[in-house]
Amino acid sequence: MTELVVKPLTPRAREIVAAARELLEHEGADALTMRRLAERLSIRAPSLYKHLPDKAALEAAVIATGLEDLAAVLEAALIAEAEPLVALAAAYRAFALSHPHLYRLMNDRPLPRDQLPAGLEERAAAPLLRAVENQTCARAVWAFAHGMIMLELAQRFPQGADLDAAWREGVTALQARADYSRQQSKGLD
Amino acid sequence: MTELVVKPLTPRAREIVAAARELLEHEGADALTMRRLAERLSIRAPSLYKHLPDKAALEAAVIATGLEDLAAVLEAALIAEAEPLVALAAAYRAFALSHPHLYRLMNDRPLPRDQLPAGLEERAAAPLLRAVENQTCARAVWAFAHGMIMLELAQRFPQGADLDAAWREGVTALQARADYSRQQSKGLD
DNA sequence: GTCTATAGTGGGATAGAC
DNA sequence: GTCTATCCCACTATAGAC
Numbered sequence: 260m261t262e263l264v265v266k267p268l269t270p271r272a273r274e275i276v277a278a279a280r281e282l283l284e285h286e287g288a289d290a291l292t293m294r295r296l297a298e299r300l301s302i303r304a305p306s307l308y309k310h311l312p313d314k315a316a317l318e319a320a321v322i323a324t325g326l327e328d329l330a331a332v333l334e335a336a337l338i339a340e341a342e343p344l345v346a347l348a349a350a351y352r353a354f355a356l357s358h359p360h361l362y363r364l365m366n367d368r369p370l371p372r373d374q375l376p377a378g379l380e381e382r383a384a385a386p387l388l389r390a391v392e393n394q395t396c397a398r399a400v401w402a403f404a405h406g407m408i409m410l411e412l413a414q415r416f417p418q419g420a421d422l423d424a425a426w427r428e429g430v431t432a433l434q435a436r437a438d439y440s441r442q443q444s445k446g447l448d
Numbered sequence: 449m450t451e452l453v454v455k456p457l458t459p460r461a462r463e464i465v466a467a468a469r470e471l472l473e474h475e476g477a478d479a480l481t482m483r484r485l486a487e488r489l490s491i492r493a494p495s496l497y498k499h500l501p502d503k504a505a506l507e508a509a510v511i512a513t514g515l516e517d518l519a520a521v522l523e524a525a526l527i528a529e530a531e532p533l534v535a536l537a538a539a540y541r542a543f544a545l546s547h548p549h550l551y552r553l554m555n556d557r558p559l560p561r562d563q564l565p566a567g568l569e570e571r572a573a574a575p576l577l578r579a580v581e582n583q584t585c586a587r588a589v590w591a592f593a594h595g596m597i598m599l600e601l602a603q604r605f606p607q608g609a610d611l612d613a614a615w616r617e618g619v620t621a622l623q624a625r626a627d628y629s630r631q632q633s634k635g636l637d
Numbered sequence: 638g639t640c641t642a643t644a645g646t647g648g649g650a651t652a653g654a655c
Numbered sequence: 656g657t658c659t660a661t662c663c664c665a666c667t668a669t670a671g672a673c
Binding site: 366367368369370394395396398399401402403404405406407409410413414415416420421422424425426428429431432433435436 | 555556557558559583584585587588590591592593594595596598599602603604605609610611613614615617618620621622624625
Binding site: 481482483493494497502503 | 668
């Protein structure tokens with residue numbers, strides 16, 4: 260019954276994960292192979308398996324570091340801001356665009372929830388929930404932000420499109436809805 | 449100067465592209481290999497290269513069929529609808545969820561624009577532009593829809609999350625903004 | 638239009654010695 | 656903790672015969 264869901268990494272494993280994240284961020288997802296990673300660490304690929312069970316565990320550990328960083332960035336954005344949603348959107352966007360390959364790894368497949376520290380996913384989601392106080396609104400805002408980022412990273416917007424304007428448009432629209440639904444629920448108290 | 453940008457496919461090539469799309473849709477992007485495709489057609493992989501120059505051309509042709517279908521679906525959704533944006537969102541979502549692997553292939557990388565029929569991308573975008581009459585709004589709506597779909601396909605929403613509600617929230621919010629900006633620009637006429 | 642043969646590259650992973 | 660040796664897999668693509 261009492262099951263250790265997430266095994267802590269050894270110090271050496273943490274070094275390997277850090278190198279994996281660097282490799283991913285600098286050279287993209289295709290470059291994140293056990294061979295390339297070993298090369299970066301100046302060891303042989305098979306040695307990696309003494310520290311991490313397989314590639315999935317490596318990716319999960321990289322994702323975990325990304326979620327920690329994202330959570331920290333969003334928490335910081337929320338401190339003493341007059342317009343929390345605007346600040347959150349800017350911080351989320353900045354994080355994604357500074358770490359495009361990491362962002363994709365974190366978000367374009369199911370989270371390896373059973374290999375993540377307990378509560379981490381919730382911690383990353385919490386700032387947005389605090390800002391809009393409504394799960395449904397929060398999901399809509401997240402989807403908008405995620406869509407803007409993915410379309411920008413995939414170069415699907417036309418050359419020269421004013422993406423700042425599109426962000427303002429979406430955030431403004433959803434902010435207004437969030438304010439409205441906040442008022443609605445106050446009326447029920 | 450007069451350059452044929454897109455070479456028309458031979459009938460046999462079209463059969464191959466149709467088979468490729470079926471393979472993609474039924475078994476996912478990883479299954480779309482020249483070998484698997486040949487196997488499905490009961491020929492050998494090298495034979496494919498007599499009909500299509502390489503895998504990139506095959507993918508571009510599959511993407512083109514997807515864009516044609518999407519454009520048709522969106523055009524149909526716009527006919528005689530009291531709430532065009534609501535209808536468009538529903539049609540876009542239905543298309544994406546009925547063809548998840550195709551949708552990803554179409555949207556998570558840069559479009560191979562030089563291998564697509566002229567005007568096709570614009571044709572797929574036109575219905576939304578007609579519905580909101582404002583490029584910036586249109587981009588925000590597209591991003592919202594794309595984000596909802598990608599997060600749903602990646603199973604990033606919690607089990608049991610009310611996604612219909614999130615769609616309504618986003619579409620309502622952006623509809624209101626679009627109406628507002630339509631009024632603003634009418635004032636300037 | 639299809640074939641066989643094959644080149645060239647790359648991937649994840651294991652066994653067992655040191 | 657690292658190594659060598661190795662397995663087995665898969666992929667795109669080309670050459671040249673039929």
